[in-house]
Amino acid sequence: MNIGDRVRLLRAKEQGVVSRFLPGNMIEIEIEDGFRIPVLRSELVPVSPVESERLLKNNPYEPQKTVTPSAPAILASQGIYLAFVPVNDREYTLHLINNTDWEFPYALGEESAGASGGVQFHGLHAGVLKARSQQKMNDLYAHAKFENWPTFVVQGLWFRAGKSSLRVPLVKRFKARAATFFKNKTTIPVLNQPGFQTQLDADSAPDQQAPPSAGKPVAAKPHVVRPEDLKAEMLKPKTEQSGLSVEKPSSVIDLHIEELLPSGPGKRTPADLLKLQLDTFEKTLENAIANGMHDITFIHGVGSGALRTELHKRLSRHPNVRFFEDAQKQKFGYGATKITIK
Known part of the structure; x- marks a missing residue:
């Protein structure tokens, strides 16, 4: 496996x-x-x-596309995006979107500073995006490490069966900037999910043809994260960045399903129920941090241990958690975790 x-x-x-x-x-x-x-x-x-x-x-892991009727004319020649979709309030998944009527063979990678001061390239994925489709990458990008995100490099060709103009290959570099990245939340094309995106082919003409003497395509200069922009973004109030509620939670939160869904789980699957518990945990913890609470306890029960394991994994890498431990066994048994906040 x-x-x-x-x-x-x-x-x-x-x-x-x-x-x-x-x-x-x-x-x-x-x-x-x-x-x-x-x-x-x-x-x-x-x-x-x-x-x-x-x-x-x-299968949700293969590129999804909307079936469109075949037509001899090209309806859309622009619409290649890099999109970042929030998994929670701290992590994003990366998607490459093709919202055009062309097929788009591509290679996607990252550029970062090497140990000797040079630039290192790391290939992430390659394939062919059909028209109106997307490809999700497996990597998660952490909000807390935004300043260390690499420069993303997309190289692509354009293909359409039959007669069409010869188009210049697309080579684009993108470096996220804190001053603009978090202000442009929108609905991602094809995915129809909220997230952050940048259009890679916005500055190229749809009918642009490669000149006969064209050599290597000229790569666009990467965007630069300016220190003052990043500092300003980090100093913003938490509510302005994420729009989360800052209602002060109780010092003890019960994550049992019967507490979260008093009327019953309905047709929710075990995965749906676990996601509800984790989302409740994430939101409540962030509210506790925003309100300056010293500690908070989550009752997760014993069960199979999956919920406890996932909570502890997330707490171990949370920048605002000082430490966590099993809560008082006399009061909660072995099914609760107490968190001390920085």
């Missing part, structure tokens, strides 16, 4: 893609909507190539 393999749960209906190997014989898999959960290796089985082909229509 390797990263990228499709797997399914033995005791549930969820399927996903292996995204990371965790300690303790645990594997992290990514299910629908980019949500990741830890699962015991013994609870997973690989999806065979034949089964994978039969389920291709329902």
Whole structure:
């Protein structure tokens, strides 16, 4: 079993893609909507190539496209985007969007400073985006490490069957700037999800043709993150950055489903319920931090341990958490975690 393999749960209906190997014989898999959960290796089985082909229509990890009627005329010649979609208030997934009527063979990579002072290139993904489709990358980019995000490099060609103009290959570099990145939240084309995006082909004419003597395409200069812009963004109030509520929560929060959904879970799957618990945890913790609380306790129960494991994983890398520990066993048993906030 390797990263990228499709797997399914033995005791549930969820399927996903292996995204990371965790300690303790645990594997992290990514299910629908980019949500990741830890699962015991013994609870997973690989999806065979034949089964994978039969389920291709329902597979959320392949480029999704909207079926459009064939037409001899090109309707849209511009619309290549890099998009960052929030998974929560601290992490983003990267997508390459083709909202044109051309096919777009591409290569995507990152540029970063090397140890010797030069520039290193790291390839991320390559493939062909059909018209009106998108490709999601497996990497998560952390909000807290925004200043260390690399320069993204996209190289692409244009293809359309039949007669069409010869277009100059697209080579574009993009470096996110704090002053503008967080102000332009919008609905991402094709995905129809909220996020942040930059259009890569906005400055090229749709009917631009490659001159006969054209050599290598001239690469656009990367955008630069200015220190003063980043500092100004970091000093903004938390409510201005994320729009989260700052209502002061209780010092003890119960994450049991019967507390969160008093009328019952309805038709929600186990993955849906776990996502609800984690979203509640994230929002409540951020509200506690915004209100200057010293500590807060979350009751997660014992169960299979999946919720506790995920909470502790997120707390271990949270920049505003001083430490966390099992809450008073006399009061909560082994099913609660107390968090001390910086």
